[in-house]
Amino acid sequence: MKNYDHVVVWLDYFNKTLSRTKGRKLEKEKCVFDPSLKELSEAAQAAGFEITETEEKVRFPRRPYVRSGYIVLPKGSTKTIILNKISEKLVSKRTKQTK
Secondary structure, eight states: OTTTTTEEEGGGGGGSSSSSSGTTOGGGGGGGGSOOHHHHHHHHTTTTTOOEEEEEEOOTTTTTEEEEEEEEOOSSSSSHHHHHHHHHHHHHHHHHHHH
């Protein structure tokens, strides 16, 4: 049953190697190469979101042959705003690690 009070955020939304038709939701500048579920969780918490659920061994519907993962957040604003806030933290954290 669908839960309208929460938002599901998949790892594939932030994967720079994927095309938009394969599931990427943001511009390539706002994405990283092969994000992990741990990175996504940390970025969401750094952006001020409370994670209610995580799932690691699931498959994104547009890529059923690859295991992915997702986190579930309470819905406080639109999904686009949530994704942009998380991507800011994810990209900044990844650029700090490479320096």
